[in-house]
Amino acid sequence: MAFLELEQIDKSFGATRVLRDLNLEISEGEFTVLVGPSGCGKSTLLNLVAGLDTIDQGRIRIRGVEMNHVPPARRNIAMVFQSYALYPHLNVRRNMSFALEMQGKPRAERDAAVARVAAQLQLTDLLDRKPAKLSGGQRQRVAIGRALVRNPDVFLFDEPLSNLDAKLRVEMRTLIKRLHQELGTTTLYVTHDQVEAMSLADRIAVMHQGVLQQTGTPAEIYNRPANLFVAGFMGSPPMNLLRVKIAMREERLAACFTLGNGETAALTIKDETAALRALLDREVIMGLRPEAIGDAAHLPGQGFLPVLENLVEVVEPTGADTYLVTRMAGVEVLARARSTTLAQPGKPLRFSVDMSSALFFDPESGRLIS
Numbered sequence: 606m607a608f609l610e611l612e613q614i615d616k617s618f619g620a621t622r623v624l625r626d627l628n629l630e631i632s633e634g635e636f637t638v639l640v641g642p643s644g645c646g647k648s649t650l651l652n653l654v655a656g657l658d659t660i661d662q663g664r665i666r667i668r669g670v671e672m673n674h675v676p677p678a679r680r681n682i683a684m685v686f687q688s689y690a691l692y693p694h695l696n697v698r699r700n701m702s703f704a705l706e707m708q709g710k711p712r713a714e715r716d717a718a719v720a721r722v723a724a725q726l727q728l729t730d731l732l733d734r735k736p737a738k739l740s741g742g743q744r745q746r747v748a749i750g751r752a753l754v755r756n757p758d759v760f761l762f763d764e765p766l767s768n769l770d771a772k773l774r775v776e777m778r779t780l781i782k783r784l785h786q787e788l789g790t791t792t793l794y795v796t797h798d799q800v801e802a803m804s805l806a807d808r809i810a811v812m813h814q815g816v817l818q819q820t821g822t823p824a825e826i827y828n829r830p831a832n833l834f835v836a837g838f839m840g841s842p843p844m845n846l847l848r849v850k851i852a853m854r855e856e857r858l859a860a861c862f863t864l865g866n867g868e869t870a871a872l873t874i875k876d877e878t879a880a881l882r883a884l885l886d887r888e889v890i891m892g893l894r895p896e897a898i899g900d901a902a903h904l905p906g907q908g909f910l911p912v913l914e915n916l917v918e919v920v921e922p923t924g925a926d927t928y929l930v931t932r933m934a935g936v937e938v939l940a941r942a943r944s945t946t947l948a949q950p951g952k953p954l955r956f957s958v959d960m961s962s963a964l965f966f967d968p969e970s971g972r973l974i975s
């Protein structure tokens with residue numbers, strides 16, 4: 606039995622349907638990240654789980670017990686918001702112990718809980734400060750601490766790192782992951798940042814316009830996105846999507862498209878599925894991650910790693926890797942080369958293409974074919 610169950614959830618604001626027939630199950634101790642673009646309904650869903658808003662249809666259960674009509678305070682859920690939402694007139698200690706005071710917990714128990722969590726979050730030296738005297742990262746740690754002291758059944762996080770600068774965001778990400786490894790509390794974490802989703806999650810649920818697109822482990826979502834939306838949304842830089850024609854070459858299926866110089870490339874497809882064979886002579890969308898296209902000087906072509914020569918338009922070093930912009934099937938394509946690549950803008954380069962990782966999508970429905 607799932608620990609937290611969302612069953613056929615529907616929610617509208619007026620005539621706007623924000624969540625549609627949403628089903629999600631989270632096992633005990635699991636860290637699930639709900640990811641999707643801004644406005645897709647993530648906060649709405651968290652608010653429903655927390656009981657801050659009422660659902661139109663469907664059921665929310667924790668440990669098999671229906672929560673629909675249980676008031677927020679009795680759900681034993683703790684939520685951390687992007688805006689921190691600390692009490693400005695209370696110091697860090699009182700901010701963290703406030704919920705326990707409300708529950709009527711004795712002083713000694715409150716102090717012990719605050720001391721334990723403050724140590725975990727490196728807040729011990731800040732317990733007497735007011736929020737105004739804290740940095741953004743410290744405030745967010747207090748907001749997390751306030752949730753932790755309650756020892757909840759479920760943690761809900763609503764984009765808790767979005768207000769922090771890039772370096773702090775990475776540090777806090779590690780802290781949150783470390784805390785989850787120690788405490789094992791069932792968590793539903795919401796973000797629009799797919800890198801955050803990949804790095805934190807046991808399981809990812811991708812949402813678009815109020816509809817769940819796919820749930821799976823980070824590897825499943827990354828390697829086998831269920832549709833073009835997930836393929837384009839997850840991964841940074843995103844997957845290259847090329848319109849190709851499926852044709853027969855030397856008794857094997859090949860993906861055919863034009864290169865920058867007008868020549869036609871025909872790349873043999875490794876996994877010939879029945880679904881792909883049925884699309885012979887038709888156009889499909891081929892997905893190739895940037896790391897599947899490289900400088901052939903580093904990845905010699907063989908088998909399903911064909912080589913094709915193509916013009917390099919732009920060279921973008923990032924330190925560890927250098928991204929190369931080239932053009933295939935009429936669109937910009939990003940290749941990931943090593944930083945030692947000799948590629949130069951305006952010059953041709955021999956690219957290798959790892960066809961064993963190529964994915965094919967239906968251009969009409971957007972669904973993964975194989």
Ligand SMILES: Nc1ncnc2c1ncn2[C@@H]1O[C@H](COP(=O)(O)OP(=O)(O)O)[C@@H](O)[C@H]1O
Pocket residue numbers: 618621623641642643644645646647648649650
């Ligand atoms: N209280 C509300 N009244 C009307 N519309 C709302 C309300 N809350 C959210 N919405 C709308 O619902 C959609 C989803 O919002 P939200 O859940 O906040 O998205 P996200 O958190 O994914 O950015 C948006 O179009 C938003 O404008």
Ligand SMILES: [Mg+2]
Pocket residue numbers: 647648649763764
């Ligand atoms: Mg939101």
